[in-house]
Amino acid sequence: MLTELDARRADLRVFEVDAAQDLALTREFEVFHLPAVFVFVDGTYHCALHSEAHPERIEAALQSALTAPAEEAP
Numbered sequence: 001m002l003t004e005l006d007a008r009r010a011d012l013r014v015f016e017v018d019a020a021q022d023l024a025l026t027r028e029f030e031v032f033h034l035p036a037v038f039v040f041v042d043g044t045y046h047c048a049l050h051s052e053a054h055p056e057r058i059e060a061a062l063q064s065a066l067t068a069p070a071e072e073a074p
Contacts, residue, residue: 002037004055005062012062030074039065045073 006014019026019034029038029048037049039062047070051061 001053046070
């Protein structure tokens with residue numbers, strides 16, 4: 001779903017991390033459930049993204065998240 005959204009939006013870049021291969025990053029972001037999506041703006045942590053796995057719902061959740069103030073990184 002995220003690759004579809006990535007293809008539609010030039011301002012968005014999606015990076016995938018294998019949680020089993022990068023346990024330090026998984027612990028740093030306190031990932032307990034997969035998949036997990038985190039939003040960064042200009043290289044700075046913004047928030048965790050929670051959405052149904054549907055392109056339109058993900059995009060709506062992303063827009064909503066970007067209008068909210070940034071959160072402190074985990």
